Amino acid sequence: MKKLLWPIWILLTLAIGGYYAFVIFASDDKAELLIGEATHGHYQIEMACDSCHTEAFGGTEILQNACTSCHADELEDAHDSHPKKKFTDPREAYRLEIIDARYCVSCHTEHQAEQTRAMGVTLPDDYCWHCHQEVGEERESHKDLPFDSCASAGCHNFHDNRALFEDFLVNNANQPWLLEENGVSPSLDIRNAAKLYANREVAIDPQQDAQYMANHPTETEHWQDTAHANAGISCTGCHAPTGEAQTPTDENWITKPGIEVCASCHQPEFDGFSSGKHGMRLAAGALSADGTAAAISPADVQSHLDFDPNNLHLQQGCNSCHQPHQYDTTFAATEACLTCHQDEHSLAFEGSPHGELWQQAQAGDIAVEQAVSCASCHMPRVAKKKRGEQVVSVQHNQNYYLRPNEKMIRPVCMQCHSLEFSIDALADPDLIRTNFADKPGIHIKSIDWALKRANQ
Structure with missing residues (x-):
């Protein structure tokens, strides 16, 4: 019996190995190699494996280079509030034991759809608290806030805080919701x-x-x-x-x-x-x-958005x-x-x-x-x-000013609206669904808190 099992085992091993060798080297369909669904940000290129896995036996540094090859300019424009150099400072080394924020994949791990949240974050939403828990103790306004509320619109964003700095909040407070001199500018010639x-x-x-x-x-x-x-x-x-x-x-x-x-x-x-x-x-x-x-068409992608069924064939060039x-x-x-x-x-x-x-x-x-x-x-x-x-x-x-949508505050919303109205509007999901058909039904207190601190 044992003599018969060995040839069967060898044949199965060769068949499985041959199949995957074909998939890797000869087949255009690499779906069998996926270890899980890609996030909403990357699902369109989930079959272009070498976009991220540029080397067959690469580790964290290889993936980090892949991330920055696409997103480095965007982070630079955002004046990234948590750049890698902040965490290579020896004075901040102890924080790496909590979250190794030197690497994108520490917070954004692909192919883990079951635990992926908004913005492709795969950490629990209380990740800010683990490094900044003293804020809740030191600031009266923050004492009763939930641990996972830091990234609410109008408060904090891990990478891009351009529209949410405290001085900016104070300087743009108490404005009418619709500015008298408004208009989408500058003019395009x-x-x-x-x-x-x-x-x-x-x-x-x-x-x-x-x-x-x-x-x-x-x-x-x-x-x-x-x-x-x-x-x-x-x-x-x-x-x-x-x-x-x-x-x-x-x-x-x-x-x-x-x-x-x-x-x-x-x-x-x-x-x-x-x-x-x-x-x-x-x-x-x-x-x-x-x-x-090759331009894509809506029929080529599995988007969560709804498209006109009569125009799914139209290419996006x-x-x-x-x-x-x-x-x-x-x-x-x-x-x-x-x-x-x-x-x-x-x-x-x-x-x-x-x-x-x-x-x-x-x-x-x-x-x-x-x-x-x-x-x-x-x-x-x-x-x-x-x-x-x-x-x-x-x-x-x-997508540049879309995710997170607070990035639209300075270059877009504030061309016509006050900072307070812009923050509240972008934090109201029902208002976004109706394409801003009314005034916000949500109020973010960030400007209120900033003014209170400035007047103390």
Whole structure:
């Protein structure tokens, strides 16, 4: 009997080993290797294992490098309140026995859906208390607070406290909920921005352009009022971007330029896009069958959000929001979003005060700068220096100011509203679901406490 068991055992071992060798080295489907579901932040790239596991036998340092390769810039912009260097200070070494906060995976452990909380945190929600328990003893206002309430909107955030510093709370107290001078700013001059953001010399062939325009009068008419036309980018700039001597009938002519063509001039916008949910698969190396960058569609992902079932096939690339031959930021700001998104918050937009302002702007009753679109909050305009000039561009990472939502307070909400109203509104989940159709039903006391301490 023992002689028979050994060959069976060897055959089973070889079969199992062969199967997993096939999965690792030959199969495109790596689902068998998953040890658990990925978090909401990473589920789109859970099959791109090497996005995080860059080495087969890497440890904590390898995973840390993977985290910072995607999130380092965001933490720097946030003025990270708990950077790694704080915990490498010998004076703080004793805290590492509680939580080794030098590493992202100490708090954000992937593939553990059963214990994953908001923001991908896999620690119990009282993690702040273990290092800061003296606050509850020293501050009268904090004595009766629950241990797990530190991260409530308007109080503390582990990484990003820009809008919640005590001095900032005091300096922005006692303001009316709706500011007299308000408006989503700064203004966007996309024509000038196009000139400054182009990072390659575009070869233009007037003869090819003339022939192509003659064959496509409708596209040419639309193009003439675009930022591309103003910047001198004509047909060959996108359809023959290599600048080679081509004619519109050559096989090298690109009939439908892909994302990589857009990115060749609009790298900052592409970087933002590929960092957010719409484009993060591109950053993970997803390619289409012809080897070009592959845009995703709602049907490709298992999101918790609701999408329009009739539009699940639509791909999320540059041309999804920006029609290739037209200058229409209005469509990109709202209609493009609502083409796919059908969750409660999105569906409530048109009937909300923000949606009414947007409709008034489209009717010409108010200035566009006073209106609020989906993009106003989730893809706001930011001003930065570019080649010595102040350039206003759109943050194309729609997640940048979304999680945690307190990040919207300074750059978005306070363009129109007081700090107190903004904090309360973002802390009210029912108000968020109705797309801010009323005033907040929740009050966060952080400003009250800050004023009391300042007046002592």
